[in-house]
Amino acid sequence: MNKEELIAKLKIIIKPYTANNEAYDNLTENTDFIKDLEINSANLVDIVLDIEENFDVVIDNTDMERMLDVKTAVEIIETKLAAK
Numbered sequence: 001m002n003k004e005e006l007i008a009k010l011k012i013i014i015k016p017y018t019a020n021n022e023a024y025d026n027l028t029e030n031t032d033f034i035k036d037l038e039i040n041s042a043n044l045v046d047i048v049l050d051i052e053e054n055f056d057v058v059i060d061n062t063d064m065e066r067m068l069d070v071k072t073a074v075e076i077i078e079t080k081l082a083a084k
């Protein structure tokens with residue numbers, strides 16, 4: 001799975017939790033989940049759980065705390081997929 005496919009799949013996962021649709025429509029690697037998409041911290045946990053389920057990976061607390069923007073989320077997912 002390449003980066004574009006991964007981001008497309010991630011977009012589908014975060015859509016239900018996004019409060020700012022304009023930022024969602026213009027999502028890039030630099031999009032911040034909290035500042036730009038206005039996703040609250042409780043929903044960030046839901047997103048991590050959805051990522052784990054969709055990509056069949058386990059994300060530990062350290063990685064979860066770092067997963068605040070699209071770029072970092074993609075890097076973490078890529079690392080977890082590569083380790084499988």
